[in-house]
Amino acid sequence: xxxxxxxxxxxxxxxxxxxxxxxxxxxxxxxxxxxxxxxxxxxxxxxxxxxxxxxxxxxxxxxxxxxxxxxxxxxxxxxxxxxxxxxxxxxxxxxxxxxxxxxxxxxxxxxxxxxxxxxxxxxxxxxxxxxxxxxxxxxxxxxxxxxxxxxxxxxxxxxxxxxxxxxxxxxxxxxxxxxxxxxxxxxxxxxxxxxxxxxxxxxxxxxxxxxxxxxxxxxxxxxxxxxxxxxxxxxxxxxxxxxxxxxxxxxxxxxxxxxxxxxxxxxxxxxxxxxxxxxxxxxxxxxxxxxxxxxxxxxxxx
Numbered sequence: 001x002x003x004x005x006x007x008x009x010x011x012x013x014x015x016x017x018x019x020x021x022x023x024x025x026x027x028x029x030x031x032x033x034x035x036x037x038x039x040x041x042x043x044x045x046x047x048x049x050x051x052x053x054x055x056x057x058x059x060x061x062x063x064x065x066x067x068x069x070x071x072x073x074x075x076x077x078x079x080x081x082x083x084x085x086x087x088x089x090x091x092x093x094x095x096x097x098x099x100x101x102x103x104x105x106x107x108x109x110x111x112x113x114x115x116x117x118x119x120x121x122x123x124x125x126x127x128x129x130x131x132x133x134x135x136x137x138x139x140x141x142x143x144x145x146x147x148x149x150x151x152x153x154x155x156x157x158x159x160x161x162x163x164x165x166x167x168x169x170x171x172x173x174x175x176x177x178x179x180x181x182x183x184x185x186x187x188x189x190x191x192x193x194x195x196x197x198x199x200x201x202x203x204x205x206x207x208x209x210x211x212x213x214x215x216x217x218x219x220x221x222x223x224x225x226x227x228x229x230x231x232x233x234x235x236x237x238x239x240x241x242x243x244x245x246x247x248x249x250x251x252x253x254x255x256x257x258x259x260x261x262x263x264x265x266x267x268x269x270x271x272x273x274x275x276x277x278x279x280x281x282x283x284x285x286x287x288x289x290x291x292x293x294x295x296x297x298x299x300x301x302x
Contacts, residue, residue, distance in 0.1 A: 028162040030170045033137055036162060040109050042175040044071045046202050050297035052099045053290045055080025055265045056242045057119035060213060061106060074108035075200055075213055077123040080265065098296035100126045110135045112180065114215025115197035116144035124151060136161045139182060143193040166196040177203050183221040194241060195221045204302045211302055214240040219250040236300050238263065239280065243272025248279040260284040261298055265291040
């Protein structure tokens with residue numbers, strides 16, 4: 001980790017050392033990523049997801065069966081350092097040991113990183129070496145910090161990381177039930193790295209229901225492209241940006257859903273925001289925080 005004593009010049013030198021900054025040959029086309037993911041997930045029917053209790057961070061493990069065995073998709077692998085007592089590695093282990101144990105045992109078929117904020121990827125330090133053997137998909141490193149670049153460049157040079165251009169509006173459909181959407185729509189009051197993140201939709205073809213996983217992508221960044229608009233009938237939604245304050249106007253058209261899940265510890269007034277919770281309550285039967293889970297995770301059945 002980079003300590004506070006590092007100067008701006010030292011940090012800049014480290015960034016240059018991990019120099020695949022998401023330009024030119026470092027990027028992959030949507031079609032190429034789609035083909036790679038279809039090799040893994042084309043015939044998959046997702047059954048469940050586990051939304052882990054990791055504080056103000058995201059870590060979601062989706063899994064299912066298909067004709068040639070189980071497939072597992074990890075969407076973000078974050079741990080929330082902020083908000084834990086002492087804000088240290090020791091405090092994280094004390095607060096979220098069951099989740100960290102689960103991280104050490106997971107064996108994903110692929111990993112999708114919504115964006116390169118620490119609370120969406122730093123949990124890799126608790127994972128087993130198997131995490132480096134599968135395909136990773138992420139936005140580029142244009143806005144990534146030092147720790148993100150270290151991980152990303154290692155994966156990229158190992159041939160495991162495919163990056164999409166953060167300036168593009170991309171849609172990737174994999175089989176009948178998995179869709180990835182990367183917005184480029186900027187929203188006032190929201191950082192560009194959040195707006196340019198990757199969202200995931202799981203569609204249950206048998207039941208005709210959808211579940212939406214938004215990372216930190218604000219509602220207003222979603223567009224009508226590929227039916228990713230917010231007024232689709234989402235049975236379950238993992239709420240953006242840990243329930244932070246944002247523009248909720250697009251929620252007004254959403255059909256009644258079963259459950260909205262907020263990846264947050266509820267220990268500060270910003271994550272989640274009270275107004276955000278109230279607005280979600282108008283459209284979902286239940287609004288739950290991961291911190292309130294009795295186990296290490298909240299389970300979703302698709």
